[in-house]
Amino acid sequence: xxxxxxxxxxxxxxxxxxxxxxxxxxxxxxxxxxxxxxxxxxxxxxxxxxxxxxxxxxxxxxxxxxxxxxxxxxxxxxxxxxxxxxxxxxxxxxxxxxxxxxxxxxxxxxxxxxxxx
Amino acid sequence: xxxxxxxxxxxxxxxxxxxxxxxxxxxxxxxxxxxxxxxxxxxxxxxxxxxxxxxxxxxxxxxxxxxxxxxxxxxxxxxxxxxxxxxxxxxxxxxxxxxxxxxxxxxxxxxxxxxxx
Numbered sequence: 001x002x003x004x005x006x007x008x009x010x011x012x013x014x015x016x017x018x019x020x021x022x023x024x025x026x027x028x029x030x031x032x033x034x035x036x037x038x039x040x041x042x043x044x045x046x047x048x049x050x051x052x053x054x055x056x057x058x059x060x061x062x063x064x065x066x067x068x069x070x071x072x073x074x075x076x077x078x079x080x081x082x083x084x085x086x087x088x089x090x091x092x093x094x095x096x097x098x099x100x101x102x103x104x105x106x107x108x109x110x111x112x113x114x115x116x117x
Numbered sequence: 118x119x120x121x122x123x124x125x126x127x128x129x130x131x132x133x134x135x136x137x138x139x140x141x142x143x144x145x146x147x148x149x150x151x152x153x154x155x156x157x158x159x160x161x162x163x164x165x166x167x168x169x170x171x172x173x174x175x176x177x178x179x180x181x182x183x184x185x186x187x188x189x190x191x192x193x194x195x196x197x198x199x200x201x202x203x204x205x206x207x208x209x210x211x212x213x214x215x216x217x218x219x220x221x222x223x224x225x226x227x228x229x230x231x232x233x234x
């Protein structure tokens with residue numbers, strides 16, 4: 001079956017440009033997460049969507065970052081006026097959620113490698 | 118405050134030996150879940166094992182076991198009979214459940230494990 005799909009897989013852009021990163025979660029997964037991973041580092045939480053609830057944006061590093069999730073499925077992470085420190089791999093994950101059901105691991109996409117020149 | 122702490126940036130283990138990767142966590146929730154993921158150099162995130170806060174027995178999955186000590190808030194991963202293919206980054210993660218389906222997942226900084234032939 002289809003896993004989590006992210007596009008583009010690689011993005012190179014100039015400082016100051018806006019970028020949009022896309023995530024297609026697994027069908028039926030109501031929880032969707034964005035993380036940022038700098039080279040050799042851990043996963044930094046950015047934002048979490050859960051069904052129709054207001055997203056948890058507590059991890060967004062600045063107001064240049066925003067994300068939306070349309071129709072409870074596809075999500076777009078937008079970074080405005082990119083800076084060199086935004087260079088990283090952006091990972092999207094989805095999972096089943098709702099009533100506590102124990103083991104529900106996140107399924108990750110392959111990530112978008114963003115390079116700001 | 119750091120919610121998930123992995124104090125070992127890097128570890129070495131001899132092939133066929135067992136190794137323990139440390140993870141401590143901090144939460145005030147009664148209901149939560151703990152995960153371990155493996156990230157090889159290829160970058161994919163691979164789910165290994167899960168432990169629920171109410172699970173009385175330590176989780177096991179093949180060569181992976183989780184040493185869960187709730188009172189100490191630790192969830193160490195034990196890999197038995199290490200193999201060369203176990204060389205990777207290992208991440209501990211916690212899902213906090215606050216009811217209503219809220220299930221934010223945060224990650225530790227990771228431990229880089231290298232298996233020596």
